[in-house]
Amino acid sequence: MASVVGVIISLCLLGGAFLLIDKDSAKTLSNSTFVDKGVNTCGAHKNCDACVTDEKCGFCSEKGQNKVGWCLKHASGNHSDQYSENGICNSNSGSEMHQFGSKTYEFADVYCHTRWTVxxxxxxxxxxxxxxxxxxxxxxxxxxxxxxxxxxxxxxxxxxxxxxxxxxxxxxxxxxxxxxxxxxxxxxxxxxxxxxxxxxxxxxIPETKGCSIDEVELLFMDKKKRENDLRLRRLSGVSFDRQSPSAPRKGDFSRNASIQY
Structure with missing residues (x-):
């Protein structure tokens, strides 16, 4: 039980962490200058987190500046995850870093730089x-x-x-x-x-701690079948409870019950 509760808590915390990343993620600038071919789908994303979640898009921003940038469509061809189809990060530099004038821009397609990334x-x-x-x-x-x-x-x-x-x-x-x-x-x-x-x-799921295979099988029987099975066991000389010759009641097979020889 503790393991399952821990899984639930950690999953909720993971969801909360991604909400913080989304809130702290760099905002998307207008793509009026760098319009995708066809519909401007990438430019419609509100921030870097939404942009990199889209497998067709990447986020282009000035290196070391995590406030604003452009959401641009991936280029086609080799290493398409390193540069965009158009815009400032369009140069095929061989890496995700692109020089534009005196500034260096980074094209990220799977992550965003935020305070909560780790x-x-x-x-x-x-x-x-x-x-x-x-x-x-x-x-x-x-x-x-x-x-x-x-x-x-x-x-x-x-x-x-x-x-x-x-x-x-x-x-x-x-x-x-x-x-x-x-x-x-x-x-x-x-x-x-x-x-x-x-x-x-x-x-x-019943508690099976300390139960044999035969005893576990009894836990999943209905009342009538269980009583018939116990009657046959008593006739054959097998008893599940040395202290009482009577058949176990339905309550004896609750999730916390154990069967003793």
């Missing part, structure tokens, strides 16, 4: 620490405990496929989602999904 990196380390300490191995632990022996191999194969399918889905949609919902919005969406997961885990 914060998401730190928070990402915190997130990974929280995720790897409990949330990441949780599917494999649950797989090992929940399924009965007769269906274990098939069920583990199915759940492993679903787990990796969603990993692939998140990887494939991250960039598109960050453009549609902004980077901050993306992490807030992830935090919301994790909150739903936490609620599901708390109310629907």
């Amino acid at each position: 914060v998401p990196i730190i928070l990402m380390v915190v997130y990974l620490s929280c995720f790897s300490s409990g949330y990441a191995p949780m599917p494999w632990v649950l797989n090992a405990e929940f399924f009965p022996l007769w269906s274990r191999s098939t069920c583990i194969s199915i759940t492993t496929f679903i787990n990796w399918m969603f990993n692939l889905l998140i990887s494939l949609t991250f960039l598109s989602l960050s453009q549609a919902a902004t980077k901050a919005g993306t992490f807030f969406i992830y935090a919301g999904i994790t909150v739903i997961s936490l609620v599901f885990i708390y109310f629907f």
Whole structure:
């Protein structure tokens, strides 16, 4: 539980960090002089953060000056991420630095210089620490405990496929989602999904600490089937509770219950 709560908090903080970056990001100057071919899509972005989030655009600003600049479309051809299609950063200098008169301009296509640029990196380390300490191995632990022996191999194969399918889905949609919902919005969406997961885990995943595989199987049976199974076990000489010969009540199988021999 602590790991999941840590993941939620770190995701919310990551979203907040990107909001701070967006607020502190350099503003976009009018592109009336440097209009894109066709529609001026890049010039419509309000600041550097929105500009570099668009995979077709980059932000051109004077080196060392992080207040204003131009959002320009990438050039086509080799090293197109280093210079723009038009404007001050149009020179193919072989790097992201461009000389215009006596001033040097930088063309950035993936990041912006702000006071908060390093914060998401730190928070990402915190997130990974929280995720790897409990949330990441949780599917494999649950797989090992929940399924009965007769269906274990098939069920583990199915759940492993679903787990990796969603990993692939998140990887494939991250960039598109960050453009549609902004980077901050993306992490807030992830935090919301994790909150739903936490609620599901708390109310629907039973506590299996100290339980054998057979006992865990009983936790997922309905009342009638569980009573029949326990009756058969008693007839065969197997008892789940030395202190009481009666069958466990429904309340005995709550999320915090344990079964004793």
